[in-house]
Amino acid sequence: MNGVTGRMGYRQHLVRSVLAIRDEGGVVLSDGRRVVLEPVLVGRNESALSRIARTHGIAEYSTDLAGVLDDPSIDVYFDAQLTSVRHKALVAAIEAGKxxxxxxxxxxxxxxxxxxxxxxxxxxxxxxVVHDKIYLPGLLKLRRLIEGGFFGRILSVRGEFGYWVFEGDWQQAQRPSWNYRVEDGGGIVVDMFAHWSYVLESLFGQVEAVTARAVTHIPERVDEHGAPYAATADDSAYAIFELAGGVVAQVNSSWCVRVDRKELVEFQVDGTEGSAVAGLWGCRAQHRSATPRPVWNPDQPTTEAFRDQWTEIPDNGTFDNGFKVQWEEFVRHVVEDAPHAHDVLSGARGIQLAQAGLASSEQGRRIEIEPLDTDQ
Incomplete structure (x- = not known):
């Protein structure tokens, strides 16, 4: 596991996924056998690796990636490093048979x-490739509605994602400074369009075209050491995605928006037979038969409590950590060739969508998404 000294690699992948699976006795296969995971930590900071290993009872760690990849007992290489340095490591891992x-x-x-x-x-x-958002409880409930035919013909999707990330001057920023430097691989389009690609594809249909506007609303921020820096990457993006089957998705992504909704991300899905709004955890719906009859009247104050007219979708079960579920899914894929849709080609489509979004913004036009040439 390379990159576990970072926040995401440590919290979600090491502690809440691999170690949690280890503590539960391993990944259960279709025949009842269990695959036990034993992590080997890799990184540049030996003291940080040592501290993590001691804290969690991990036997092996190393600053020598090549040496670890040469170890025949290693089956899987995981990478949570900066995107800008990941390619070389993945190539080395594949060449080592991992x-x-x-x-x-x-x-x-x-x-x-x-x-x-x-x-x-x-x-x-x-x-x-990581695809955590489709395992959010709210989106799992939304999938249940889709698979149950609740919406009839789906017409449109409206997504709102984001929150105010402090500039770092009078309050510390909640995100690392590299996120706001394009030279370091930052930018909300590169970050979030990769997510929207697999979310939209998984729930509604593959993206066929995009029209986007990417902007940098806050041109200067303050880094982790208190030094001002130029924010060269986009911090907000406003996009229209055209999906297979005629569904239109409008998604706003911003680190410069103050939240006036129930959750940090929400998707409203409208169909001929019903609508739903899904977030991280919750999902509420309104069927055609229960849809009220609003009347536009700008001369009178609104008296209807529109949000009270929706029905909350029950959990009807428990939801495990999405990152952990993905790890279990990938281990089954490796060991018993279980289905796994989110491979590197799925990741490539996410990158393709981000590049198309940036091109659309720069050129001021709609960009069609061509099928990938997978014969390269």
Whole structure:
């Protein structure tokens, strides 16, 4: 596991996924057997690795990635490093015969992702890319409605994501400064369009075209050391995604918005038979038969409590950590060839969508998304 000294790699992938699976006795396979995970930590900071290993009872850690990849007892290489340095490590891992699982965006360009896919095919190893958002409880409830035919014909999707990230001057920023420097791989389009790609594809249909506007609303921020820096990457993006089947999705992504909704991300889905609003945890719906009859009257104050007219969708079960579920899914894919849709080509489509979004913003026009040439 490379990159576990970072917040996401440590909290979600190491502690809440791999170690949690280890503590539960392993990943359960279809025949009842269990696959036990034993992490080997890799990184540049030996003291940080040592501290994490001691804290969690991990036997092995190293600053020598090449040496770890040469170890025949290692089956899977996981990467949560900065995107800008991930390509070289993934190539090395595949050449060493390791299955690879990586954070998104998996690499910086579509060509790099297609190269990795080709190398993996030639080496006979499997690939996976993180796709955590589709395991959010709210989106799982939304999927239940979709699969149950609740919406009839789906017409449109409206997504709102984001929150105010402090500039770092009078309050510390909630995100690292590299997120706001394009030279370090930052930018909300690169970050979030990779998510919207698999979310939209998984729930509603593959993205066929995008029209986007990416902007930098806050041009200067203050870094972790109190030094001002130029924010060269986009911090907000406003996009229209055209999906297969005629569904239109409008998604706003912003680190410069104050939240006036129930959750930090919400998707409203409207169909001929009903509508729903899904967030991180909650999902509420309104069927055609229960839809009120609003009347536009600007001369009178609104008296209807519109949000009270929706029905909350019950949990009807328990929801595990989405990152952990993905790890279990990928391990089953590796060990018993269980289905796994989110490979490096899925990651490539996310990168392709981000690049198309940036091109649309720069050129001021709609960009069609061409099928990837997977024969490279």
């Amino acid at each position: 299955h690879t699982y990586a954070e998104k965006p998996v690499v910086e360009t579509v060509d790099e992702a297609l190269e990795i896919a080709a190398l993996a095919r030639a080496a006979g190893v499997k690939t996976g």
